[in-house]
Amino acid sequence: MTRHHPDSLSLxxxxxxxxxxxxxxxxxxxxxKCSHCRSRVDTLDSLGAVMMEQQPKxxxxxxxxxxxxxxxxxxxADEPAVPVIPRVSALQKLLGEDLNSLPWKRxxxxxxxxxxxxxxxxxxxxxxxxxxxxxGKAPAHTHRGEETTIVLQGAFADQKGVFNQWDFxxxxxxxxxxxxxxxxxxxxxxxxxxxxxxxxxxxxxMLNPFIx
Amino acid sequence: xxxxxxxxxxxxxRKDPWSQMLQKVGKxxxxxxxxxxxxxxxxQIKYYAMANGLAxxxxxxxxxxxxxxxRRSCLYDWRKAxxxxxxxxxxxxxxxxxxxxxxxxxxxxPVETEDLWQIPGENENEPVxxxxxxxxxxxxxxxxxxxxxxxxxxxxxxxMENKSHQMVADELDIPLGTVKSRVRLALNKLKVILxxxxx
Numbered sequence: 001m002t003r004h005h006p007d008s009l010s011l012x013x014x015x016x017x018x019x020x021x022x023x024x025x026x027x028x029x030x031x032x033k034c035s036h037c038r039s040r041v042d043t044l045d046s047l048g049a050v051m052m053e054q055q056p057k058x059x060x061x062x063x064x065x066x067x068x069x070x071x072x073x074x075x076x077a078d079e080p081a082v083p084v085i086p087r088v089s090a091l092q093k094l095l096g097e098d099l100n101s102l103p104w105k106r107x108x109x110x111x112x113x114x115x116x117x118x119x120x121x122x123x124x125x126x127x128x129x130x131x132x133x134x135x136g137k138a139p140a141h142t143h144r145g146e147e148t149t150i151v152l153q154g155a156f157a158d159q160k161g162v163f164n165q166w167d168f169x170x171x172x173x174x175x176x177x178x179x180x181x182x183x184x185x186x187x188x189x190x191x192x193x194x195x196x197x198x199x200x201x202x203x204x205x206m207l208n209p210f211i212x
Numbered sequence: 213x214x215x216x217x218x219x220x221x222x223x224x225x226r227k228d229p230w231s232q233m234l235q236k237v238g239k240x241x242x243x244x245x246x247x248x249x250x251x252x253x254x255x256q257i258k259y260y261a262m263a264n265g266l267a268x269x270x271x272x273x274x275x276x277x278x279x280x281x282x283r284r285s286c287l288y289d290w291r292k293a294x295x296x297x298x299x300x301x302x303x304x305x306x307x308x309x310x311x312x313x314x315x316x317x318x319x320x321x322p323v324e325t326e327d328l329w330q331i332p333g334e335n336e337n338e339p340v341x342x343x344x345x346x347x348x349x350x351x352x353x354x355x356x357x358x359x360x361x362x363x364x365x366x367x368x369x370x371x372m373e374n375k376s377h378q379m380v381a382d383e384l385d386i387p388l389g390t391v392k393s394r395v396r397l398a399l400n401k402l403k404v405i406l407x408x409x410x411x
Contacts, residue, residue, distance in 0.1 A: 008399050009377065009392055016371045017304040017329060024328040031330070042293065042332050046348045047402060049300035050356060051371040057255035058262060060274055065250050068278045069243070090327035121320040 002170040005037055006030060015044035021120050022127045022192040025090055026150045033166040094119050099153055099188050110136025126193040132156060132181040140178040143171045146194045154187035230295035238285035250278055257303045264374040276306045292333030294349050301331050355402050363398040366391055
């Protein structure tokens, strides 16, 4: 179980570019706010560079460099050579500005959910947003398979501690918890369920990490 | 121009030759420096593409990476990342991007590759440089030479063949736990695990 920050093994899979898009999104959202983990990833990226340098080299075709030059020369001069650095985060692109006004589906008591798996076509995991109303409690539950969660808004607490915005949590079937939304905001999380699952009505509800 | 016939063994805190060249490309569109980078990194990137299943697109990937290097070089800041680290992340992103585009249409990709995988040093909020960043490649190169072969093999499969820890375990026919412990041991020695406070 990983709490608050991703573990080094996950960061390595991220740096190597081996994670699925939903998992990469969880890590990226955390990295955007955590300089400590960003610096760990910088080091891992350097490890990648050194690994690449130590592998065999394969001769490239003759004339390839000239092709590259003609490609860069053919770009229209008025087009900015530099790609504009996106100001809009991945999260905003996916979910818009206001998380609270999404078409939430109310479930048991204080819990609402929104399945956003369809925003990640071709990916195997289920991706779910959950909202626990401010001050609300989720029933005690355990987890099936492995579930990666990042807190997008507010905070929640369980027996193991308090999870604030941009904290990263990995829970497995060994973790039973009973989360409570703390603070005056609704707590919204994004979870990636690694095991491929069948989406049937009752089962979907059972997969909800707050109530399971 | 800097001599190119040996690997840049940078002294700590100073620019290595590749980083100097990349900076020349960024500042002055220096084509001689660009060519030198191509000669050095092109064959590495081609191997990288071939190792992870893009054999029939290997040269296309090299080309995409170099066009991208040219376009973005003005964003490159040697104080934030060594050239080889920066180029590795561009190669990684172009590989991911190529695979994504093969698998689906752009309409199916609301999030771009670079929204998910960032190039180091292009985050404008990042304070300028930390010394460990400049030292890290050299330190990693030195530490790697002391690692047991079995640890290097696992790391190489993760980085070069883009296999998950689970896939490496399946391929080497060893338990997943063994793969993970080899990676952890290696990362410990490489001091990548700085403070894993999450246990």
